[in-house]
Amino acid sequence: FIDREVQVLANLDWIALEHRVTACTACRLHQSRTQTVFGAGNQQADWLLIGEAPGADEDLQGEPFVGKAGQLLTQILTALQLPRTQVYIANVLKCRPPDNRNPAPDELACCTPFLDRQIALIQPKIIIALGAFAAQHLLNTNKPIGELRGKQHSYAKTGIPLIATYHPAYLLRSPSQKTKVWNDFQVACQIFA
């Protein structure tokens, strides 16, 4: 199924891809979602930010990072002079896992081809993985986020530079870590220097 899906997606433009995500019933999450959360922002962005999965607010509004954590992310981006309209924001999973539980391996397997097609269409210059989950998934590692953050990696399937940092929901609980996220974004900015 997945290999065939990857072949189908390779021919889709943005509109067809979004339609396919909206109609997706490949895993159990379609049964509990209110709606899919495809992603939002500039389709020609240099910066692609990738979170874990929609939460309750995102599931209701159909947009990524619009709840409390998302509002903090918007503030951080604004302070970096990277308004949301200039970047692209997506999640590894397009549907909310019930009670925000961690994504299951088969859900990831079904959903990753959508993200990969988004990456192929955008061709970002840098990917920012937000939080341990996205970072570990994209880097195919179990290392803790504290070890992964702030260093330049690359998304193996594409070679695109990737920086991992803390999830904004974590910053809501631990505001003192904000300076580390700021530093991680500064490392990311150096890619453009």
Ligand code: URA
């Ligand atoms: N957390 C995420 O990882 N993604 C969202 O879109 C919202 C919260």
